Amino acid sequence: MKYNKNRKNREKLAISQIQSAGMRLTPQRLALAKRLFSGPDRHITAEELHSELKYADVRISLATVYNTLNRFTNAGLLREFFVDSNQSYFDTNTEPHHHFFYEELGKFVDVPINNLNIEFLTSPPKGTQVDSVEVFIKLSKVDSSNKK
Amino acid sequence: MKYNKNRKNREKLAISQIQSAGMRLTPQRLALAKRLFSGPDRHITAEELHSELKYADVRISLATVYNTLNRFTNAGLLREFFVDSNQSYFDTNTEPHHHFFYEELGKFVDVPINNLNIEFLTSPPKGTQVDSVEVFIKLSKVDSSNKK
DNA sequence: AAATTGTTTAGAATCATTCTAAATGTATTG
DNA sequence: CAATACATTTAGAATGATTCTAAACAATTT
Structure with missing residues (x-):
């Protein structure tokens, strides 16, 4: 019961985040948003997210992961930060x-x-x-x- | 007079920096070290340095610029820092x-x-x-x- | 100055990211 | 609810910073 309710709530949150960014709801975006926004804050790269989704049998291309992360970032749902020259990290915590x-x-x-x-x-x-x-x-x- | 003395001193400093890193003295390294270590502190990328040297008619390959910057950094003569995902900046000020x-x-x-x-x-x-x-x-x- | 060792170089390789253009999915409108 | 418009996804190519490779060259040692 409680479990299912949490699951539902997490999904709702993910959906509202996508829509608040003025983006259409798609399966790929939902899968990403659920992993990004419903749970503890994360510091993650595009490649990491992509292989996480692959492992979970979610079909999504790397280009879409990049695309979506960039659009979420522009919409203020993520923050990008840099610690080494060869990849970008995305932070789900946008509070200072x-x-x-x-x-x-x-x-x-x-x-x-x-x-x-x-x-x-x-x-x-x-x-x-x-x-x-x-x-x-x-x-x-x-x-x-x-x-x- | 004074001008020439400064020029000499700058060269001396550059040479001692190269040698303190346990590196052989070469024309390429000297040209780089002079621009990095004798003058105001700088925040610069490999490409910027390379085109600066090109402009000054110093023949040096981009690979050598990268190589040298990395070795200077490992020797503690430079500090590398990251602000965007597609290039490394090198800071000549290694003080905190x-x-x-x-x-x-x-x-x-x-x-x-x-x-x-x-x-x-x-x-x-x-x-x-x-x-x-x-x-x-x-x-x-x-x-x-x-x-x- | 011969032999050893370190350096530079052009060009290829690598790797994260973005671009392209075609295919597919979602929304809108009558 | 079909037709049209518009957005999204995708595979694969393109890009661009950096590193690698191996051959030529320079510095150092003997």
Whole structure:
């Protein structure tokens, strides 16, 4: 019962996200939206999503994954971010927040905005306004041999 | 006189940087190192450097530019950073610092580390240590029509 | 200066991403 | 609900940044 209701709700959410982007509802978009928007926040690449869908027997071309991710991003449903030169990551959390990056795992974890206090000690250059502040914190396992 | 001395000093600095990376001194590397290390700090791509050198009639292949930038980076003489998915930027300033990005110009400007105070309100995850903190601040021209 | 080792190069290879144009699906209208 | 218009998907080609390859060349060592 509860299970089915959640399933339904997740689908509803996915559908409303697609429509809020002014996009037609298609099976491919629904499959993507369900994986992106109904569940915990994710940091994922187009290729990762594509192989996830393939594994789940959803027929979708890589071009459509790229296409859809870009349109979701333009509609403000995703945020694109860059950590290495050869692929784009998409973040399902579009609220202002920052990132921990676990170097050994190559994985990202959100840092809620209120876990970090960023204070400008001098004001930004004349004639400019701050549009966004992105903080990227690299973490590694504590090195216990690191006795100074 | 003074001009020639500066020229010499710049060359000396470039040479010592190459040698500090354990690399042989070659004309190509010297040309690159002079442009990278003797002058104001830069944020530049391999292609940009390559065409700059071409313009200055320095014969060097793009492969060598990439090669050299990567080796300088591994030696800690440069820092690589990522802002869009299709090219790598190299920063000649390897001191800890942050970046302003001028959206209209597509250009970067350093934010000295002591212009920004970053306070962790909760500690990083158990068992991890913070290796680096990178802040990226997007700026745009003030929009005077922005009356709320 | 011969031999060893490192560097540069042109061009090919790679890989993420975008483009193209044809086929298919969805919506709209009478 | 058929006909038309319009949007989407797709396979495969194209693109563009970067890396690889292997041959020519330069620097260093003996």
